[in-house]
Amino acid sequence: MEADSNLTIVLLAMLAGAIRVSTPFLFVSLGECLTEKSGRINLGLEGTLVFGAMTAYAISYHSGSPWLGVLVAGFAGSLFGALHGYICKLPRVNDIAIGIALMLFGTGLAFFLGKAYIQPQAPRLPSIQLGGWSDNAQVQSALQINPLFLVGIALAVFLWWAFRNTRWGLIVRMTGDSAPAALAMGYSVNWVRFTATTVGGFCAGVGGAFLSLYYPGSWSEGLSSGQGLMAVALVIFARWNPLACFGAALLFGAAGALGPALQSIGVTQGYYFFNAAPYVLTLLIMIASTSPKRSLKGAPGELSITK
Amino acid sequence: MSKFDLSRRTLLKGSAALGAVGLTSGILPIRSALAAPLTIGIVYVGPRDDFGWNQAHAVAAEALKTIPDVTVVEEENVPETDSVSKSMESMIQLDGAGLIFATSFGYFDPFMLDMAKKYPDVEFRHAAGLWSDANPTNAGSYYGYLDQGHYIDGVAAGLSTTSNKLGFVAAKPIGTVLLNINSFLMGARKVNPDATVQVIFTGEWSLPVREAEATNALIDSGADVITCHVDSPKVVIETAEGRGVKTCGHNASQAPLAPNGFITGAEYKWITIYQQFADMLAKGEELPNFVRGGYDKDFVQNTAYGAGATPEAIAAADAAKADMKALKPIFVGPLKDNEGNVVIPAGTEHAPYDVWLEQTGFLVEGVVGSIT
Numbered sequence: 001m002e003a004d005s006n007l008t009i010v011l012l013a014m015l016a017g018a019i020r021v022s023t024p025f026l027f028v029s030l031g032e033c034l035t036e037k038s039g040r041i042n043l044g045l046e047g048t049l050v051f052g053a054m055t056a057y058a059i060s061y062h063s064g065s066p067w068l069g070v071l072v073a074g075f076a077g078s079l080f081g082a083l084h085g086y087i088c089k090l091p092r093v094n095d096i097a098i099g100i101a102l103m104l105f106g107t108g109l110a111f112f113l114g115k116a117y118i119q120p121q122a123p124r125l126p127s128i129q130l131g132g133w134s135d136n137a138q139v140q141s142a143l144q145i146n147p148l149f150l151v152g153i154a155l156a157v158f159l160w161w162a163f164r165n166t167r168w169g170l171i172v173r174m175t176g177d178s179a180p181a182a183l184a185m186g187y188s189v190n191w192v193r194f195t196a197t198t199v200g201g202f203c204a205g206v207g208g209a210f211l212s213l214y215y216p217g218s219w220s221e222g223l224s225s226g227q228g229l230m231a232v233a234l235v236i237f238a239r240w241n242p243l244a245c246f247g248a249a250l251l252f253g254a255a256g257a258l259g260p261a262l263q264s265i266g267v268t269q270g271y272y273f274f275n276a277a278p279y280v281l282t283l284l285i286m287i288a289s290t291s292p293k294r295s296l297k298g299a300p301g302e303l304s305i306t307k
Numbered sequence: 308m309s310k311f312d313l314s315r316r317t318l319l320k321g322s323a324a325l326g327a328v329g330l331t332s333g334i335l336p337i338r339s340a341l342a343a344p345l346t347i348g349i350v351y352v353g354p355r356d357d358f359g360w361n362q363a364h365a366v367a368a369e370a371l372k373t374i375p376d377v378t379v380v381e382e383e384n385v386p387e388t389d390s391v392s393k394s395m396e397s398m399i400q401l402d403g404a405g406l407i408f409a410t411s412f413g414y415f416d417p418f419m420l421d422m423a424k425k426y427p428d429v430e431f432r433h434a435a436g437l438w439s440d441a442n443p444t445n446a447g448s449y450y451g452y453l454d455q456g457h458y459i460d461g462v463a464a465g466l467s468t469t470s471n472k473l474g475f476v477a478a479k480p481i482g483t484v485l486l487n488i489n490s491f492l493m494g495a496r497k498v499n500p501d502a503t504v505q506v507i508f509t510g511e512w513s514l515p516v517r518e519a520e521a522t523n524a525l526i527d528s529g530a531d532v533i534t535c536h537v538d539s540p541k542v543v544i545e546t547a548e549g550r551g552v553k554t555c556g557h558n559a560s561q562a563p564l565a566p567n568g569f570i571t572g573a574e575y576k577w578i579t580i581y582q583q584f585a586d587m588l589a590k591g592e593e594l595p596n597f598v599r600g601g602y603d604k605d606f607v608q609n610t611a612y613g614a615g616a617t618p619e620a621i622a623a624a625d626a627a628k629a630d631m632k633a634l635k636p637i638f639v640g641p642l643k644d645n646e647g648n649v650v651i652p653a654g655t656e657h658a659p660y661d662v663w664l665e666q667t668g669f670l671v672e673g674v675v676g677s678i679t
Contacts, residue, residue: 013524020523021516111384118356121545121564138527141550216519216542217549221354221384223515257520263507264524268677275510275517 006265009138013264016142017257018250019149020215024049024207024224025249026152028231029238030159031203033245035081036235037163038196039176039189039302040088043099045204046228047106048080052208054114057219061122070125070148070209077205078198080106085194095304103228117219125214146214148206152246155203159242172196176300204228230278237282239298252278344376345405345588348398350391351383352411352538353513359539359558364410364434366559367577374585380404387413395422399429406588410434412481419446430594432584434577435483436665438597447596449580451606452659453483454490455631456573457534459609460555461494462627463570463620464532465502467553468495474525475506476518476535476543480678484536486667487573491534491555492674493637498623505530506676512538522546532570544569553615560610569613571624576608601659602631634659644669645676 028045035042052073060069084102088095128150131143163169175182175192182189211227212219230252238244259274273280355365361383372379380402385394391414398404399422407429409419415437423431423446431446438448464473473495477484488506495502505528507521514537522533522543533547534555541564547554548565556562556572580598587594600606609628612621636658640651650669657663670676 009528013527016523016527017520021520115354115356118354119358141523141527211516216515217545218515218541220357220513220515220539220541222513225514225516227516256517257524260507260509260517260521260524261527263521263676264505264528266505266675268506268675269679271508271677272510 009265010258010261012138012142013261014254014257016138017261018254019142019145020253021256022249022253023146023149023152023210023214024227025231025234025252026156026246027148027207027210028204028228029234029245029249030152030155030242031077031081031200031207032232032235033200033238033240033242034159034172034203035193035197035200036303037176037240037300038172038193039179039300040085040095040193040197041099041232041303042081042084042102042197042200043096043229043232044080044084044102044106045099045201045232046224046226047103047110048077048201048204049106049208049211049228049231050224051080051106051110052077052205053212053223054110054117054208054219055205056209057122057212058114058117060124060213061117061120064123066123066125066213069122069213070206073205073209074202075205077208078202081198081201081204082194084201085197088197089190089194107224111221114219114221118221121218122213124217125210127214146210148210148214152249156242156246163242173300176302179302207231233282236299237285240300241298251281255281344378346378346380346398346403347371347406347408348395348402348404349379349381349408350385350394350398350410350414351381352387352414353384355381355383357513357539358541358561358564359537361410361538363559363575364408364577367575367581368408370578370581371585374589377585377588378402385411387411387418389418392418392422395419395431396425399426404429406430406432406594408432408434412437412483432594436597436599444596447594447598449584449598451575451577451580451599451604452601452664453573453575453607454486454637454664455601455659456607456609457487457536457555457557458490458494458637459624459627459631460534460571460573461491461496461504462498463494463612463616463624464491464534464553464555465495465497465499466620466623467570467615467617468499468502468532470529470531471499471501471503472528472530473502473504474522474530474533475504475674475676476521476525476533476537477506477508478512478537479510480508482665482667485670485678486664487536487557488674488676489667489669489671490637492671494627496673497627502673504674504676506670506674508676508678509537515542518542519546523550526550526552534572556610562610562613566614568615569610570615570620571612572610574608574610576606579605599660602628603634603659636661638664643672645672645674647672 055076056069056073059072060066087098127144127146131140179189234248238248255278258277351361353361382394385391412435415433423443436450492504509517532553535543540557544554544561544564553568554565555570562569636656639656641653642651644650
């Protein structure tokens with residue numbers, strides 16, 4: 001009986017963790033998915049995420065409206081995306097190097113401008129209570145869902161649908177798979193990639209807003225701790241499929257909750273190992289899903305890592 | 308820029324075969340000279356306004372800035388690596404610092420010790436109880452027994468819980484953290500023999516998302532009072548307040564973050580130490596190598612009681628404060644650790660200033676958790 005209830009606690013904690021922690025992963029990986037589908041890699045999204053988090057917190061604090069903060073964080077993110085898109089358009093520029101530069105620039109600028117916002121408390125995003133049917137406090141808290149989580153799901157489905165079924169989706173995929181084909185069809189490769197990177201940056205900025213305005217819900221310099229980078233890796237893991245991005249984000253959130261949850265029920269040995277669970281999981285799935293007989297399925301042909 | 312100058316200068320110094328002593332004493336103001344202008348360098352591991360450890364130091368260090376002829380230079384976000392050596396060296400070389408406060412645990416060995424050997428005319432002080440006679444005499448330690456504050460938190464928490472389960476979010480299983488956890492339990496057990504403390508280690512000093520997850524996990528498993536030992540407790544306190552449970556703070560006052568559930572919190576009172584140092588410097592006196600103390604010397608304090616503190620909890624906590632001021636020991640035998648080994652035999656006790664306290668390497672019986 002004791003074992004049963006402990007298992008329930010861990011499973012519920014992982015479910016709750018998946019819902020609470022996955023949103024930034026989801027937004028960043030969707031943004032990166034769009035960018036990579038157009039044939040470019042933006043490694044700078046970690047910087048965009050941190051800058052978005054700082055901007056959202058600052059705007060929410062000054063204006064009193066967290067939703068305005070989310071919006072401005074998105075626009076700040078799209079500025080970073082546009083900068084990446086513009087620089088990469090120049091001849092003989094490496095998109096990975098620019099991405100790393102922008103990652104450092106974004107975090108550095110956010111730390112510099114964010115000094116004044118570590119102390120104050122900004123209004124946070126509201127949550128929707130979906131657990132009212134249960135009288136278990138743990139279930140109720142697990143099902144407190146932030147609207148951004150739902151927006152993220154809708155966005156994943158929309159991107160998945162749009163890549164397959166719309167003219168714009170086709171153009172983005174074509175640019176990503178073969179620049180000469182896109183040129184032959186009369187589309188500006190640079191313009192498509194610039195737009196895709198800018199929109200991708202917007203998503204990452206919104207992901208940052210979730211971090212500072214909802215969970216964990218305050219601005220500090222250790223806030224992201226590499227989540228933006230993990231999300232970029234998630235895209236490869238999800239094989240450039242927006243729906244799989246959602247699944248991968250949930251899996252990461254759940255794996256991250258494992259360490260604390262196990263300690264809370266008294267499994268206290270080896271917490272460093274359990275805290276590393278998300279990364280171990282990635283490695284295992286990567287190993288299990290690769291094959292020497294074929295290249296990465298679904299990889300856009302123009303990506304500098306696959307070319 | 309400055310780094311380049313610095314390394315070139317260091318190189319030139321070496322190749323000119325000049326002793327570091329001779330050269331530096333030529334450049335630097337001599338500290339012992341009464342009322343001579345003095346530059347004090349302070350190095351922080353995180354931002355100065357982190358609602359925690361660094362903020363507690365930075366606020367207190369303001370006392371130093373009020374002394375005439377004293378200039379304070381500060382650098383924040385300095386990692387516990389070679390970077391801290393560079394920061395200290397540039398404070399000495401470029402700003403002419405004659406006294407350095409290194410405020411983070413990992414700065415001590417080897418970085419601060421190496422600098423102390425390289426610059427024997429500069430005084431170095433480190434905020435933890437690590438200095439011993441074997442170390443250079445121009446280095447030293449200062450710190451407070453924060454565990455006394457956690458003990459008082461524990462007393463108040465033990466009377467505030469209904470589930471008898473208290474939660475502790477801890478960063479790393481090192482001596483000072485373990486001592487705080489143990490003292491928190493001892494306080495709770497003093498007033499409530501059924502209380503247990505569930506500890507979750509995050510593995511890092513600052514990791515907001517995991518701290519929030521740990522807090523949620525503790526509450527989900529039944530804990531109804533949460534406290535922590537992490538660098539900036541803001542996330543833990545806010546998350547717990549959001550879940551409607553009570554909280555005890557750490558390092559700085561977190562009372563404004565939890566208007567409903569805040570009980571009290573363990574705080575250093577660095578101002579006492581820095582003010583003492585400031586007074587000694589103003590008089591031109593030598594700083595002692597080893598400064599430590601607790602409630603008896605006003606080096607630690609507890610945050611003013613918040614809305615979460617009941618009258619009984621306040622009364623018991625105030626009584627415990629009087630005990631601490633009277634140097635009453637927290638750890639009295641017989642006492643076992645949480646694996647069943649006897650750590651203090653019957654008839655033995657460990658009062659403040661006993662080095663036993665600093666060597667804590669176990670969790671006492673009643674703490675649910677493991678240090679490996």
